[in-house]
Amino acid sequence: MQIDGACHCGAISFTAEADPSRVMVCHCADCQVLSGAPFRAVVAVPIEGFRLRGQPKSYIKVAQSGNRRAQVFCPECGTPLYATAPENPTSVVIRLGCVTQKAQLKPAAQIWAHSAMPWLPQLQEVPASPEQQGYLPPKA
Ligand SMILES: [Zn+2]
Ligand SMILES: [Zn+2]
Numbered sequence: 001m002q003i004d005g006a007c008h009c010g011a012i013s014f015t016a017e018a019d020p021s022r023v024m025v026c027h028c029a030d031c032q033v034l035s036g037a038p039f040r041a042v043v044a045v046p047i048e049g050f051r052l053r054g055q056p057k058s059y060i061k062v063a064q065s066g067n068r069r070a071q072v073f074c075p076e077c078g079t080p081l082y083a084t085a086p087e088n089p090t091s092v093v094i095r096l097g098c099v100t101q102k103a104q105l106k107p108a109a110q111i112w113a114h115s116a117m118p119w120l121p122q123l124q125e126v127p128a129s130p131e132q133q134g135y136l137p138p139k140a
Helices: 028-036 120-125
Strands: 001-005 012-017 023-026 039-044 051-053 058-063 069-074 080-082 093-096 110-112
Touching: 012 039, 012 093, 051 120
Parallel strands: 023 110
Antiparallel strands: 001 012, 012 051, 023 039, 039 093, 058 069, 069 080, 080 093
16 A cells, blocks of 8 residues: 655654555664653555655664664654665665554554553543543642
């Protein structure tokens, strides 16, 4: 399917051809920090169908294995956009949060489950409000 997305400020946008079965959740500690969220959801797409508009920045993450990954983000608003190989990339791993069609992209797999937040399975039971009403302010 054709997907598109943009960062929060709109300086960077993209389109891609995505296979909806290539959607994944990663619970690793790096993804938690780099995404600013309890886990990261991504869709891997071939680089051939990926079109980028704008000038993003990248941060090179070096894994314990020595593997290098470019973590690409908007230099204006900081939105994480995708990760790719720093040299000769063949695919782009797009962050689902900035994809317009994310509601249709249900994850097919989860990895690094051993570092997943222990409360994730209970999220269904947490009181939910359709909008901001019901938010509990910090106690004084
Ligand atoms: Zn931006
Ligand atoms: Zn990860």
